[in-house]
Amino acid sequence: MPELSASRAEPLLVLDRVTRTFFVRTAHGELPLKAVHEVSFSVDKGECTGLVGESGCGKSTLGRMVCGLLAPTSGTISFAGAPLPQASPSSPVIGRLQMVFQDPFSSLNPRMSVGASVAEGLGSRGYQKRSPMGRGEIRERVRDIFARVGLAGMEGRYPHEFSGGQRQRVALARAFVTRPDIVVCDEPVSALDASVQAQVLNVMRDLQEEYGQAQLFISHNLAVVGFMCSRVLVMYLGEIVEELAADRLASAAHPYTQALHGAMPTRTVGRGKGLVVLKGELPSPLNPPSGCPFHPRCPRAMDICTRMAPDWTELAPGWRVRCHCLDD
Ligand code: SF4
Numbered sequence: 578m579p580e581l582s583a584s585r586a587e588p589l590l591v592l593d594r595v596t597r598t599f600f601v602r603t604a605h606g607e608l609p610l611k612a613v614h615e616v617s618f619s620v621d622k623g624e625c626t627g628l629v630g631e632s633g634c635g636k637s638t639l640g641r642m643v644c645g646l647l648a649p650t651s652g653t654i655s656f657a658g659a660p661l662p663q664a665s666p667s668s669p670v671i672g673r674l675q676m677v678f679q680d681p682f683s684s685l686n687p688r689m690s691v692g693a694s695v696a697e698g699l700g701s702r703g704y705q706k707r708s709p710m711g712r713g714e715i716r717e718r719v720r721d722i723f724a725r726v727g728l729a730g731m732e733g734r735y736p737h738e739f740s741g742g743q744r745q746r747v748a749l750a751r752a753f754v755t756r757p758d759i760v761v762c763d764e765p766v767s768a769l770d771a772s773v774q775a776q777v778l779n780v781m782r783d784l785q786e787e788y789g790q791a792q793l794f795i796s797h798n799l800a801v802v803g804f805m806c807s808r809v810l811v812m813y814l815g816e817i818v819e820e821l822a823a824d825r826l827a828s829a830a831h832p833y834t835q836a837l838h839g840a841m842p843t844r845t846v847g848r849g850k851g852l853v854v855l856k857g858e859l860p861s862p863l864n865p866p867s868g869c870p871f872h873p874r875c876p877r878a879m880d881i882c883t884r885m886a887p888d889w890t891e892l893a894p895g896w897r898v899r900c901h902c903l904d905d
Contacts, residue, residue: 588619589758589791590643595652597638601863610862612638614815615652620759625785625792627802627823629837630812631859639812640763640795644676657758672698672708672755679764681748685736692732695719695751722750725787726780742773746780753784759791766801778805799826799837808895811837814870815862819898830898832875853877869901877902 597613613635620626628636641647642654645664654661662668675698678684685694699715710718723732726746736744745765752760765781766774782805785792794805802809803823811819811834819831829835836855857874860866866873872882879901887899 587622589622589624589657590620590793591653591655592619592643593617593653593655595639595642595649595654597635597642597647598650603863608863611815611865612862613642613649616812616815616817617652618810618817618820620791620793622758623789623791624808625794625806627806627809628793628795628812629799629802629809630797632797633859633862634812635815635862636795636812637763640676640761640793643793644674644761645670646676673758675752675755675757675760677745677748677752677760677762677765679768681741681744682736685744685747687736690733690735691728691739691747691750692719692723694736695722695732695747695754698751698755718754719750722754725753725784726750727776740773742769742777745769745777749777749780749784753788753790756788757790759793761793761795763795764797765794767796767798774801781805800841803841814859814865816870816899818871818900821896821898825896830892830896830903831871831900832877832902833871869899 595613595616596611599610599612600607601610616639618626628639630636638647642649643661645661645668648663656670656674662670665671685691689697696715696719699710699718719732723729726749728743728746728750736747739747748765762781766777769777778801781792792805794802796802799809803826806823809821809823809826810817811829811831813833819829819834821829821834826834826838829838832853833855836853839853840855853876855874860870860873866883868884869875869878869882869887872878875882881901885901887901889897889899890903891897892903
């Protein structure tokens with residue numbers, strides 16, 4: 578199987594044929610559900626990579642594996658040149674790899690001030706081994722990160738005293754306070770109002786520019802991913818179907834990427850083929866279609882698409898796609 582990513586200098590995170598299968602009890606017995614299937618890509622130091630796809634396509638499962646919260650059934654994940662360990666308070670990668678979730682409230686202790694929650698990461702055993710800090714230094718670092726996320730002087734408050742957008746800023750403070758190498762963000766703004774989304778995304782961009790860390794930004798919203806990321810991975814039914822630079826989205830080659838792009842409010846039509854409108858629902862991963870998994874919804878499906886899964890085609894360095902229909 579060909580590598581998905583074009584070879585680039587110093588990959589920080591490398592996934593090689595990562596698969597995650599769950600077993601689900603049904604009326605017909607226990608059936609395998611391949612949530613993620615043979616996914617390979619890499620993320621370089623300082624690079625912001627987007628992972629986009631519909632709800633249920635496997636992107637959050639992939640995000641949890643990248644954070645060490647879930648083990649792959651097969652395939653490997655390496656971080657900074659070594660196999661990624663499972664997440665634990667004493668993990669050697671603690672502080673270097675952080676995660677921001679959709680719902681920050683569930684990840685904040687309601688009985689702890691938000692400042693204490695943010696300071697917690699700096700005092701964890703794994704982080705202390707790498708970078709021991711005194712109390713005064715921790716306090717100063719926490720004060721500084723609260724100012725950077727627009728919550729200056731609010732360290733002593735409790736989670737219930739904040740709005741949803743402010744709580745997500747606290748979650749960003751907690752993720753960035755350790756100056757991580759990479760932050761995995763799973764739908765970080767999808768629960769927020771549009772105006773608050775823009776504010777939080779701008780804070781994230783400022784933090785990324787300030788600290789230069791890599792991000793894996795997971796979202797169902799291609800407009801958000803295109804705003805935040807330089808490179809985009811498009812996922813459909815557990816597989817990556819296209820990888821391209823964000824500034825090529827208007828010329829996307831895969832009909833699924835074209836459909837996601839066509840649904841954006843400020844879209845332009847890709848590759849001169851006309852607008853692709855996404856119809857129907859994502860099929861169940863318990864009973865995936867034969868051949869190309871997108872064929873039941875694809876307006877360009879040909880006979881071969883129902884029988885044979887397409888292989889990767891490289892259209893340009895860093896631009897790869899899995900589709901039989903690439904003649905123009
Ligand atoms: Fe559509 Fe066929 Fe391409 Fe799949 S391989 S996206 S069904 S044209």
